[in-house]
Amino acid sequence: MSGTRLAVFDMDGTLMDSQDFIVQAMEGAFARYSLPAPARADILSIVGLSLFEAVARLIPDHPDDLILQVSEAYKACFIAQRAQTGGEASAPLYPGARAVIEALAARRGVLLGVATGKARRGLDHAFAAHGLDPFFSTRQTADHHPSKPHPSMVLSCLNETGADKSDTVMIGDTTFDIEMGRAAGVHTLGVTWGYHPTDDLRAAGADLLVDGFDAVLSALDELWERT
Template structure:
């Protein structure tokens, strides 16, 4: 049975917060709404789009949440076409992927991004092919539902006992625990230590270089 490391994308692999907040602002403005401050808005990163809009604008009806989500997608595509999308890899991520693969870990991604958005992001950094399984909001319920993690493990030939989730939000930690995986909180992302711990993080990594040791302790070779 393989060992599987399931990564969140936004806030874990890449720092996309600036672009996400900009696209959210454009979408909200298009609908005559004011986006909450970034500190509040970034807390929904990691959720699927409709669920994110529900949290950012709970006073609106469901149909409007779907319309704003569609506008957000269009705004993001426009920014990408204008070469204004910024999604840099966090420092140390490439080294972490190298170290995990060297130790025989199978890599996967579980993200609130769309299939298209994830493909663009990973391809731009030359790491798309490194992941055996890519699970997105296009085909699954929003985190913390375990569906993405369960499917990733199945595609990687791994069991929950031999899998870990690495993510920066409480949604990631909730997904990990619901799927029976190890839960490693990434403190370089968008949720703080209290939020990660409350959602079920078993350990907290302050930087990517710490993740391998945590994962190896959770899942023996």
């Protein structure tokens, strides 16, 4: 037993509400190739996956080269949005998120991590915009790992912090997060304010569900005490 407790957060839909930027960038990418825009709900359903995997789910009957082109167009659209609007700087943290991050970071023996479908460049922008750099000991992104729900990102968080699986909780808003945490052998905490329905999180096997950040600390304590 290492004695270290680790809380690993997803980013989009869990800590930060970036759905408008994601939807607009995806709509722009599809428009560049004269493809019908996916429904907003369909776009949000793939948030958290690596970009190629996400686009492949939206246009499953299209060749890989087109999926790759749309993926690159999404990146270009998102970067253009960032230049025009500030991107992550204007995407708010969810109410109560910062207070929970600060409270956990202040606890002795608790470390924070992030495991996100964002690229490292996007995560760096988000952290800089919201002043989150001092709080997180490990940061895993889609450009260095297989797509969720593969456990690679969580396992890397464990390796970098020395935390035991039994002392680690994956916190996320999608079934991909819950499935990733379960595949890595850690506890899972589903949040209901994000992009996947509550029933889906429950069916994916979330150990606990919370409806607001005011319940996150007590839920984490409950899961850590199960060790």
